[in-house]
Amino acid sequence: MMEENNVALLFVSHVEALAEGARELLQQANPDVGIYSCGGLEDGEIGTSIDRIEASLNKIDSETDVLVFYDIGSAKMNAEMVQEMHEERNIVISDAPMIEGGYVAVITAGLGASLEEVKRDAEEGYSKGE
Amino acid sequence: MMEENNVALLFVSHVEALAEGARELLQQANPDVGIYSCGGLEDGEIGTSIDRIEASLNKIDSETDVLVFYDIGSAKMNAEMVQEMHEERNIVISDAPMIEGGYVAVITAGLGASLEEVKRDAEEGYSKGE
Amino acid sequence: MNVEQAKQWLRQTSARLSEHKDELSTLDHALGDGDHGVNMHRGFQAVVEGLDEWEDLSLSSLMQKVGSTLVSKVGGAAGPLYGTAFMRMGAAWKGIEQVNGSAWSEGLSKAVEGIAQRGKTSTGDGTLLDVWSPVAEAFTEGEPSWDNIESAAYKGMEATEEMVVKKGRGALLGEQSVGHIDPGAVSSYYLFQELANTMKAGEQ
Amino acid sequence: MNVEQAKQWLRQTSARLSEHKDELSTLDHALGDGDHGVNMHRGFQAVVEGLDEWEDLSLSSLMQKVGSTLVSKVGGAAGPLYGTAFMRMGAAWKGIEQVNGSAWSEGLSKAVEGIAQRGKTSTGDGTLLDVWSPVAEAFTEGEPSWDNIESAAYKGMEATEEMVVKKGRGALLGEQSVGHIDPGAVSSYYLFQELANTMKAGEQ
Ligand SMILES: Nc1ncnc2c1ncn2[C@@H]1O[C@H](COP(=O)(O)OP(=O)(O)O)[C@@H](O)[C@H]1O
Ligand SMILES: Nc1ncnc2c1ncn2[C@@H]1O[C@H](COP(=O)(O)OP(=O)(O)O)[C@@H](O)[C@H]1O
Ligand SMILES: [Mg+2]
Ligand SMILES: [Mg+2]
Ligand SMILES: [Mg+2]
Numbered sequence: 001m002m003e004e005n006n007v008a009l010l011f012v013s014h015v016e017a018l019a020e021g022a023r024e025l026l027q028q029a030n031p032d033v034g035i036y037s038c039g040g041l042e043d044g045e046i047g048t049s050i051d052r053i054e055a056s057l058n059k060i061d062s063e064t065d066v067l068v069f070y071d072i073g074s075a076k077m078n079a080e081m082v083q084e085m086h087e088e089r090n091i092v093i094s095d096a097p098m099i100e101g102g103y104v105a106v107i108t109a110g111l112g113a114s115l116e117e118v119k120r121d122a123e124e125g126y127s128k129g130e
Numbered sequence: 131m132m133e134e135n136n137v138a139l140l141f142v143s144h145v146e147a148l149a150e151g152a153r154e155l156l157q158q159a160n161p162d163v164g165i166y167s168c169g170g171l172e173d174g175e176i177g178t179s180i181d182r183i184e185a186s187l188n189k190i191d192s193e194t195d196v197l198v199f200y201d202i203g204s205a206k207m208n209a210e211m212v213q214e215m216h217e218e219r220n221i222v223i224s225d226a227p228m229i230e231g232g233y234v235a236v237i238t239a240g241l242g243a244s245l246e247e248v249k250r251d252a253e254e255g256y257s258k259g260e
Numbered sequence: 261m262n263v264e265q266a267k268q269w270l271r272q273t274s275a276r277l278s279e280h281k282d283e284l285s286t287l288d289h290a291l292g293d294g295d296h297g298v299n300m301h302r303g304f305q306a307v308v309e310g311l312d313e314w315e316d317l318s319l320s321s322l323m324q325k326v327g328s329t330l331v332s333k334v335g336g337a338a339g340p341l342y343g344t345a346f347m348r349m350g351a352a353w354k355g356i357e358q359v360n361g362s363a364w365s366e367g368l369s370k371a372v373e374g375i376a377q378r379g380k381t382s383t384g385d386g387t388l389l390d391v392w393s394p395v396a397e398a399f400t401e402g403e404p405s406w407d408n409i410e411s412a413a414y415k416g417m418e419a420t421e422e423m424v425v426k427k428g429r430g431a432l433l434g435e436q437s438v439g440h441i442d443p444g445a446v447s448s449y450y451l452f453q454e455l456a457n458t459m460k461a462g463e464q
Numbered sequence: 465m466n467v468e469q470a471k472q473w474l475r476q477t478s479a480r481l482s483e484h485k486d487e488l489s490t491l492d493h494a495l496g497d498g499d500h501g502v503n504m505h506r507g508f509q510a511v512v513e514g515l516d517e518w519e520d521l522s523l524s525s526l527m528q529k530v531g532s533t534l535v536s537k538v539g540g541a542a543g544p545l546y547g548t549a550f551m552r553m554g555a556a557w558k559g560i561e562q563v564n565g566s567a568w569s570e571g572l573s574k575a576v577e578g579i580a581q582r583g584k585t586s587t588g589d590g591t592l593l594d595v596w597s598p599v600a601e602a603f604t605e606g607e608p609s610w611d612n613i614e615s616a617a618y619k620g621m622e623a624t625e626e627m628v629v630k631k632g633r634g635a636l637l638g639e640q641s642v643g644h645i646d647p648g649a650v651s652s653y654y655l656f657q658e659l660a661n662t663m664k665a666g667e668q
């Protein structure tokens with residue numbers, strides 16, 4: 001029923017459980033969209049690791065566009081470093097609220113929207129409450 | 131250094147790991163603020179349970195004001211049911227983005243802000259990216 | 261409807277929802293997260309398990325118990341919505357042993373009010389309310405016409421296919437939500453169809 | 465500074481940061497999440513472990529390695545910031561075996577540029593940049609005055625106490641961030657003090 005979609009979502013958090021929990025929640029909303037997650041440091045401490053971000057990225061087909069969601073600022077800086085290291089890939093970082101924007105993103109990505117559309121919808125199309 | 135604060139934060143998610151990961155991330159930002167979490171169903175499935183929300187609420191001193199953050203709409207409906215069942219308590223539900231608003235909330239709650247101030251800051255004082 | 265008939269209704273509904281578990285989840289896969297069948301099955305299983313324990317309850321208390329069980333067990337949006345509906349019926353039927361024409365009308369309109377409040381929704385939003393609301397209106401002061409009620413439920417369900425969903429997860433799809441029947445409307449149709457079946461069997 | 469002095473500098477910085485781990489975390493407790501000491505300790509531990517393996521690297525490659533190690537290991541905002549700073553110094557010092565007056569100036573101003581880009585920040589925001597920037601300016605075309613450099617770092621660090629923090633976690637505190645020295649500024653001060661110590665020891 002879903003159109004083929006070419007945007008994968010990557011969730012980068014300071015806490016592994018948070019990233020993985022987000023993935024689990026959003027994957028349920030559409031099992032066909034590629035959703036990846038990484039979080040925490042090797043030693044289980046709170047933080048983000050570019051090695052883990054890269055490892056997640058390497059799981060995604062290199063032709064697939066990637067929209068990255070992050071929890072707080074330093075995760076974004078690390079995501080930007082990985083983005084710069086992979087200029088050959090189409091990676092975009094979203095400033096949308098990670099869970100709420102991510103939910104919109106999985107829906108629109110599932111409808112076959114482009115990376116730019118998914119990013120815009122995640123940042124603007126999010127609504128909560130009434 | 132922190133003033134006494136009288137606002138506890140409660141994170142309600144469809145996924146236990148997500149709620150608990152949020153708690154872990156935010157608790158680091160201020161170990162002195164009361165942060166509670168619940169998520170998922172008894173059988174490990176994705177969903178929210180008013181029993182779990184109530185159990186978390188019961189861990190919080192009954193004089194303490196409670197600001198509830200939720201992930202998606204049906205969690206809010208369940209939180210509202212619990213809120214109605216406990217009219218004797220001061221429980222308010224925030225429509226702020228759960229992680230980003232929660233981060234602001236833990237900071238302002240830690241500075242001794244009132245429930246209304248914490249709610250407002252979480253919903254309006256959140257900024258991401260630049 | 262007396263308390264025994266209510267129990268019969270709930271048992272039949274539970275069986276019906278179990279049978280249609282996969283169908284409901286598939287419908288929810290298009291508009292939501294694909295768990296509506298599992299959710300309703302989980303909730304009504306718990307209700308049926310409860311029925312054996314709730315032996316001596318009045319009709320009103322039974323409805324309250326059903327409501328709180330659904331709220332606790334369903335896990336998704338349908339939980340607080342169905343739960344509120346049953347609790348409001350229970351409240352409306354305080355002291356009533358046998359639900360008749362006006363009590364039906366009163367109970368169902370309170371249920372509809374509860375769903376609308378809980379879901380912050382109104383008819384036309386493409387949700388289960390689009391079944392509950394015409395069903396409530398199909399109850400008149402006189403004795404219910406179960407055929408009318410069933411057909412009101414059926415038409416309400418069918419009508420959701422053409423609606424742009426405004427509430428719940430499906431709302432994110434915008435115009436793309438058109439063309440799909442709402443899963444909550446379908447489960448509600450089964451609920452009312454089994455009500456009609458139960459009551460018609462009792463009339464014979 | 466030759467490659468051996470650079471290694472000495474890094475070793476001394478690592479020891480210094482380990483000594484002050486708790487102090488840095490306590491400072492970060494007031495403005496952030498209380499992990500800056502642990503983060504810097506983790507990062508520079510990994511650098512020191514690397515030094516033994518990176519035996520035959522040029523000064524430029526060594527700086528690059530230090531930078532990428534810090535990015536990988538620090539875990540907090542300081543990781544990409546310090547990491548970018550070292551990588552930019554490495555890039556500026558391509559083909560240079562001995563960093564002298566103008567190379568220092570060039571390397572540090574590239575580092576400052578890198579931090580400003582990475583952190584989307586500028587001086588006065590109450591961050592480590594408020595140490596790095598005056599330090600870069602204290603390097604002139606001639607041979608460095610290590611006393612000047614150390615005092616520029618010290619003054620830069622101290623100045624953060626009066627600033628409203630505009631970037632990083634401390635920014636959420638608004639006016640309440642005034643009265644606290646920025647932890648990243650303090651770790652940067654230690655870094656440059658150990659640079660001065662190392663270079664002054666070499667001069668004797
Ligand atoms: N705000 C709402 N108002 C009315 N009905 C709603 C609302 N949100 C969801 N629903 C109903 O709930 C159904 C989905 O239930 P379910 O799948 O069990 O929950 P979830 O969406 O949390 O997974 C929808 O098909 C719709 O009929
Ligand atoms: N955007 C930024 N620009 C410049 N420096 C920053 C920025 N964000 C954080 N910092 C610096 O990083 C320090 C905090 O580092 P650290 O505690 O290791 O990271 P985190 O805040 O992720 O826990 C701050 O004291 C500040 O000097
Ligand atoms: Mg569902
Ligand atoms: Mg669900
Ligand atoms: Mg920190």
Ligand SMILES: [Mg+2]
Pocket residue numbers: 046047497499539540541
């Ligand atoms: Mg940190």
